[in-house]
Amino acid sequence: GIQVEQSPPDLILQEGANSTLRCNFSDSVNNLQWFHQNPWGQLINLFYIPSGTKQNGRLSATTVATERYSLLYISSSQTTDSGVYFCAVESTGGFKTIFGAGTRLFVKA
Amino acid sequence: AAGVIQSPRHLIKEKRETATLKCYPIPRHDTVYWYQQGPGQDPQFLISFYEKMQSDKGSIPDRFSAQQFSDYHSELNMSSLELGDSALYFCASSRTRGRGYTFGSGTRLTVV
Numbered sequence: 001g002i003q004v005e006q007s008p009p010d011l012i013l014q015e016g017a018n019s020t021l022r023c024n025f026s027d028s029v030n031n032l033q034w035f036h037q038n039p040w041g042q043l044i045n046l047f048y049i050p051s052g053t054k055q056n057g058r059l060s061a062t063t064v065a066t067e068r069y070s071l072l073y074i075s076s077s078q079t080t081d082s083g084v085y086f087c088a089v090e091s092t093g094g095f096k097t098i099f100g101a102g103t104r105l106f107v108k109a
Numbered sequence: 110a111a112g113v114i115q116s117p118r119h120l121i122k123e124k125r126e127t128a129t130l131k132c133y134p135i136p137r138h139d140t141v142y143w144y145q146q147g148p149g150q151d152p153q154f155l156i157s158f159y160e161k162m163q164s165d166k167g168s169i170p171d172r173f174s175a176q177q178f179s180d181y182h183s184e185l186n187m188s189s190l191e192l193g194d195s196a197l198y199f200c201a202s203s204r205t206r207g208r209g210y211t212f213g214s215g216t217r218l219t220v221v
Contacts (some may be wrong), residue, residue, distance in 0.1 A: 033209055041197055041215055043152070048209030086151060088210075096165045097142070097210065099151040 002027045002091040004100035011105045013077045021072040021103045023087030032063050033097065034072050035086040043086075046072070077107045111135050113202050113213035121219045122190050130185040130216045134202030140164070141183045142210065143175060144199040152199060158183060190220045 003026040013019055025032070034046040047054050047061040049070065054061055058077075063070040074081055084102040091098070114133040122128050134141050140159045144152035154167035158177035169175075172190075177183040187194060197217050201210040 031208070035212075041217075043199060043201075043212040043215075045209050045211060088152075096154040096157055096167055098154065101151050 002029070002089060002098055004087060004089055004098055006085075006087050006100035006103050008103060009101065011103055013105065013107045015077060015079060015107055015109050017077050017107075018073070018075045019077060019105070021074070021085055021087075021105075023070040023072070023089075023100055025068050025070075025087075025089050027068075028092050029065070029089040030092050031090045031097075032065075032070050033088045034061055034070070035088060035099075036081075037084040037086060037102070039083055046085075074105075077105075079107045079109050081105060082107050113200055113211050115198075115200050115213035115216050117216060118214065119217050119219075121221060123221055124190060124192060126190050126220075128187045128190060128218060130187070130198055130200075130218070132183045132185070132200030132202075132213060134181055134183070134200070135204070135211055138181070138202035138204045138211075140203045140205070141177055141181070142201045142203075143169075143183070143185050144201065146197040146199060146215075148196075155185070187218075192220050194218060195220045 005024045031050045049063045051065045058075045060073045086102045087100045088097045142157045143155040146152040155169040157165045161177045175185045197215045199215045201212045
């Protein structure tokens with residue numbers, strides 16, 4: 001099946017810093033999503049981005065489907081950005097979305 | 110805006126008991142997905158339904174079964190519970206396959 005790799009696995013930032021999270025996937029995908037799981041366990045959909053670039057406030061994402069990777073940019077990080085960021089992809093021909101192992105982010109005040 | 114509703118939020122069961130988790134998708138969403146997330150792990154796909162028919166299956170144990178009803182709500186039935194079944198169970202829904210998912214708040218199952 002399709003493999004999803006995220007990097008880095010862990011990240012510690014000072015409040016106000018910028019960061020880039022990466023997601024590599026091993027096969028063609030129907031869609032790609034970025035999720036944030038907050039410390040209370042809630043999964044929030046950040047972006048649905050099978051290709052191209054999207055921005056939402058301090059967050060933006062870019063997916064280059066032909067090269068099988070996606071990037072999530074966090075600018076001016078805040079302590080509330082802490083949590084785990086998951087990349088999830090749906091391979092072609094299926095109805096399931098596979099998650100990467102996540103990037104665990106901690107933003108220090 | 111309406112979200113995905115899961116019930117119960119928390120559930121404690123003893124080994125070998127049975128549990129039923131419920132999921133009410135966002136209105137007009139035609140696809141429902143179930144995921145299991147163990148402590149410190151990423152969500153693992155269990156099963157999905159499209160228009161009330163099972164559409165895909167992941168690493169769902171034979172002790173588990175699920176269905177989607179005529180009103181589009183879905184139930185995950187778990188029998189002969191084991192300690193290792195303790196996890197956060199998420200339901201997600203989407204409108205038309207391949208669109209963005211909305212997750213519910215999850216059901217935290219503890220098997221003792």
